Amino acid sequence: MMTNIVFIAKTNLNNDGRILNQIKILNEVNYGKIKFDFILLPDKPVNISLDSNVEIHEINPLVRNSKILRPLIVLEFTFRALMKLIKLKPKVIHTQDFAVVLPVYIYKKFIRRKTILIYDDHEMPNENESFQYRILQRFERKLMKIADAVIYANSERQEILDKELGLSKSSYFLNLPYFEVVNDDSSKLSIDLQKKLNAIKLVKTEGGKVVIHQGALEEERGREKLAVLSSKLVGSQYRIVLLGISRQEFDAFLTQYQLSEDAFIFVGSVPYQSLDLFWQLGDIAVVMYLPTYINNRLCAPNRYFIALKNCIPTLVNKDNPVLFNFTNKYNSGFYIEDIEDVKKLDQVANHKYQSEVLSILKEEEINKFLSVYENFI
Structure with missing residues (x-):
């Protein structure tokens, strides 16, 4: 039976080695057993080719890059991403960092509690973050507590946040160059x-x-x-x-x-x-x-x-x-x-x-x- 995995992220996927490596690692071992749906809030248009079992669902808000309208952008993305999750009904959601936590939190908490949630914590909150970021980080903490697994960027972050949040089901994944470059020409x-x-x-x-x-x-x-x-x-x-x-x-x-x-x-x-x-x-x-x-x-x-x-x-x-x-x-x-x-x-x-x-x-x-x-x- 095919396992449907949703990756969800706000990123420039062309250059996001961490996410590209994770997809490739999973495909090298499980190709034919899994299908990826990637809900993407793109920082730049995607111009790379991914494996045939990866389908990208881009969400492009009506307005982008406006600090004044940023709350509306978050709300639009949250609604549209939530509709995608409801339609896709994934077995696993792999959430890539805090910018996309809201739709995932709502989906896991109130719609499909049995969905397996993996939270990938790329960044720790700095002491000088904006009010909006602090709100998202609050939901990030809530999401981490209900996640089935949390993946950190390194052991140092794992040690600090596990202790702070009382987590035990965690690991870390270093941002290594796992595979040879595709374009060596x-x-x-x-x-x-x-x-x-x-x-x-x-x-x-x-x-x-x-x-x-x-x-x-x-x-x-x-x-x-x-x-x-x-x-x-x-x-x-x-x-x-x-x-x-x-x-x-x-x-x-x-x-x-x-x-x-x-x-x-x-x-x-x-x-x-x-x-x-x-x-x-x-x-x-x-x-x-x-x-x-x-x-x-x-x-x-x-x-x-x-x-x-x-x-x-x-x-x-x-x-x-x-x-x-x-x-x-x-x-x-x-x-x-x-x-x-x-x-x-x-x-x-x-x-x-x-x-x-x-x-x-x-x-x-x-x-x-x-x-x-x-x-x-």
Whole structure:
């Protein structure tokens, strides 16, 4: 008998490695036994292909990206998602983070109590969240308490929230790069991305070194520390490659800190399946989350594990306990606060560590994730 699983999320599915990996892991073991219906509030239009047993149900509210009208957007999504759940009558609902909790909570609490609910907690609430977010987080806590299983992003978050909420049926799933990239052919990239990839290859051909930074240039992600590092690289063989930001963000970053663009290669957004084409050229990866707020303090980002996969030495900030512990445990790199000059950076680039670390981690995490589902399929 086919098991109907509903995934529900607000995300840019094209680049959401966590969700894409979970679907693929389940399909590798259970293909032919399960069907996925994906209720999606898309941050961007879906332009990737999924397995034939995955059907996407996009919900596009009449108005989007308006702070004033956000309560109405939430209400419209809640109503339409609830109607979808009633129509689909899934055996399992896998809820991906707090932005979509309301329709699931109503469905589980008042319509079909027997539905199996898995709650995937991607983020911990920070101390400075808006009033609306705090309301959703209140429902998130209620949903977690009635869930049949809760999956966290790492063991540190699991320990804190299990204790706070009195939960016992929980696990965690690290954001590892579980599968090889689908698109390893650079000719499938856009012309613009091909030019940028070739520019990075040219740096390597001419004996230069590449420092990879993926993700937003936010204060909590070490914006100032990255600016300080880049100022030390002008005129050197090193170039910082920026992935996953807009040109506008990059220009604002250069202006704020009066930086030279010569220290950087701006790439911008790259499809998830093509990220490794850029990462494979890295000599160093910079991964930072400042401990300003609890969610950042306990963050284990996917890009740290992408670096691990490619055996790229990492530069992390000392005051993030998760990244600090990973760095010590896996001997994967150094601390950005200790980089005084290019010579120190050369030591990082020349650092070697064991390549089998990620393979061991992947096997552990896949088995752990499948064990959550084994009684439900």
